[in-house]
Amino acid sequence: MEKLNSNLIPLRTDFTEKKDRICIFGTGDFGRSLGLKMLQSGYSVIYGSRNPNAVSMVPKGVEVLNHAEAAQKCSVIFLAMHRNHYSFLAELSDVLQGKILVDVSNNLKINQYPESNAEYLASILPGAKVVKAFNTVSAWALQSGTLDASRQVFVCSNDNIAKHFVMDIVRGTGLTPQDRGSLLAARDVENYPLQLFPMWRLPMYICAGLTVFVFLYCVMTMVVYTAIYEKKDVSYYILVTIPNKVFPIVSLMLLALVYLPGVFAAIIQLHRGTKYSRFPNFLDQWMLCRKQLGLVALAYAFLHAIYTLVIPIRYSVSFRRNNGIIEQIKSNNTRPFLYSSTWRSDTYLAFGILGFFFYILLGITSLPSVSNTVNWREFRFVQSKLGYLTLLLCTAHAMVYGWDRFLIFSRFKWYLPPAYTLALIIPCIVLIFKFILITPCIDQRITQIRQGWERMSKTQKDTHLQNDNLAI
Ligand SMILES: NC(=O)C1=CN([C@@H]2O[C@H](COP(=O)(O)OP(=O)(O)OC[C@H]3O[C@@H](n4cnc5c(N)ncnc54)[C@H](OP(=O)(O)O)[C@@H]3O)[C@@H](O)[C@H]2O)C=CC1
Numbered sequence: 001m002e003k004l005n006s007n008l009i010p011l012r013t014d015f016t017e018k019k020d021r022i023c024i025f026g027t028g029d030f031g032r033s034l035g036l037k038m039l040q041s042g043y044s045v046i047y048g049s050r051n052p053n054a055v056s057m058v059p060k061g062v063e064v065l066n067h068a069e070a071a072q073k074c075s076v077i078f079l080a081m082h083r084n085h086y087s088f089l090a091e092l093s094d095v096l097q098g099k100i101l102v103d104v105s106n107n108l109k110i111n112q113y114p115e116s117n118a119e120y121l122a123s124i125l126p127g128a129k130v131v132k133a134f135n136t137v138s139a140w141a142l143q144s145g146t147l148d149a150s151r152q153v154f155v156c157s158n159d160n161i162a163k164h165f166v167m168d169i170v171r172g173t174g175l176t177p178q179d180r181g182s183l184l185a186a187r188d189v190e191n192y193p194l195q196l197f198p199m200w201r202l203p204m205y206i207c208a209g210l211t212v213f214v215f216l217y218c219v220m221t222m223v224v225y226t227a228i229y230e231k232k233d234v235s236y237y238i239l240v241t242i243p244n245k246v247f248p249i250v251s252l253m254l255l256a257l258v259y260l261p262g263v264f265a266a267i268i269q270l271h272r273g274t275k276y277s278r279f280p281n282f283l284d285q286w287m288l289c290r291k292q293l294g295l296v297a298l299a300y301a302f303l304h305a306i307y308t309l310v311i312p313i314r315y316s317v318s319f320r321r322n323n324g325i326i327e328q329i330k331s332n333n334t335r336p337f338l339y340s341s342t343w344r345s346d347t348y349l350a351f352g353i354l355g356f357f358f359y360i361l362l363g364i365t366s367l368p369s370v371s372n373t374v375n376w377r378e379f380r381f382v383q384s385k386l387g388y389l390t391l392l393l394c395t396a397h398a399m400v401y402g403w404d405r406f407l408i409f410s411r412f413k414w415y416l417p418p419a420y421t422l423a424l425i426i427p428c429i430v431l432i433f434k435f436i437l438i439t440p441c442i443d444q445r446i447t448q449i450r451q452g453w454e455r456m457s458k459t460q461k462d463t464h465l466q467n468d469n470l471a472i
């Protein structure tokens with residue numbers, strides 16, 4: 001304790017100039033914007049530049065000195081320059097000894113260098129306290145004050161005190177610091193601004209692939225087939241009828257794909273008899289993007305609902321309806337009221353509405369602001385139990401809608417089933433396996449595996465049995 005205090009106290013007194021003086025090396029875009037922001041937030045700013053006398057455009061009222069002079073006056077120095085210029089800092093190692101150096105740099109490509117810029121800086125100046133921060137906010141955002149994107153600033157360093165000091169500066173400028181740990185995290189922090197929706201990429205590819213496939217399949221089975229074999233032109237299906245098949249079909253497939261990896265994982269665990277082994281890489285990736293898959297599925301379900309609502313106002317539909325009435329009048333023959341059709345249409349509509357309702361509920365609970373208000377068990381209950389219920393209702397909705405058009409009743413050839421029968425394959429697999437997995441003996445086995453039963457000692461097993469109610 002004694003030793004710890006003697007280490008900490010002198011350091012803290014070193015940096016008592018909080019809200020006082022901050023040094024920025026580099027008078028480029030970022031250096032100028034950061035300086036302005038610091039001034040507005042109540043800090044005084046000194047710039048370190050190669051040509052102190054030739055510098056223009058820096059905020060009014062700031063001092064511009066050469067690097068060594070500027071560094072001497074401050075204990076915190078922001079390096080607003082590119083990594084390839086860091087080498088000259090080695091000459092300043094004496095004056096930078098013990099100072100906090102904030103590395104704000106970004107690269108042009110992900111993993112451009114073998115080590116992160118911050119670690120590289122720390123290797124050039126072993127005597128300085130390197131902190132990675134501010135690289136996730138743009139110069140433009142700092143200057144305009146409209147931080148449209150994230151206000152979060154990731155901060156990491158091997159020196160805890162220096163890190164917390166910089167986190168206070170971040171707070172002082174109205175931004176939100178997020179502690180990312182040691183400099184080992186710097187590589188991820190540097191890659192972060194270069195990423196473009198990394199978690200959305202796989203779901204988007206899957207969604208685009210399925211959409212194109214189902215669309216072409218529908219065009220072939222509905223438009224081309226009818227044109228060739230029935231000599232009828234129904235190409236107008238392409239704008240509403242076919243999209244209103246593609247959206248629900250792909251939505252149902254995607255929702256099933258959210259739950260399929262869970263089934264695979266359970267089967268793998270059952271097969272291996274332990275949960276202490278890694279899943280194949282593809283399954284890991286798949287598990288990680290389930291939320292995004294679910295949200296795309298929800299968006300498609302929305303489109304399906306909207307497309308369905310416009311059906312009555314379509315010309316082709318009202319024409320057929322009116323024509324039907326005229327036919328009946330002309331032939332003086334009233335069609336009978338079909339109870340089976342009433343039941344069928346009401347059933348699939350009811351399943352559809354309830355399925356859509358739970359779909360939306362699932363989407364809402366995945367929003368961070370909502371999921372923060374429920375505990376882990378509640379979240380799991382909603383996402384898993386309600387998720388399967390949604391899948392069940394939506395699958396039932398599709399089955400009842402098209403049951404008479406199923407494979408064997410299809411007017412198409414057996415090798416060209418209607419697209420929605422294809423769509424039912426994955427949901428049915430998931431639901432059947434889920435049903436098998438929740439049967440008591442298999443469920444118990446999975447719970448044992450998840451609790452690492454085999455690896456436990458007798459006493460551990462006893463405690464587990466006592467705590468059984470708490471088990472997942
Ligand atoms: N622009 C942005 O939106 C963001 C930038 N960053 C990072 O901030 C850093 C600076 O970016 P930015 O301001 O846009 O870049 P600029 O090219 O606009 O400015 C870089 C500054 O570095 C200094 N410099 C240039 N060459 C040398 C050298 N050979 N030796 C020493 N100093 C040199 C110069 O300052 P002087 O002439 O005064 O010496 C120059 O103005 C980069 O690492 C970038 O990745 C991070 C987040 C956002």
Ligand SMILES: [Cu+2]
Nearest residue numbers: 248304352397
């Ligand atoms: Cu539907």
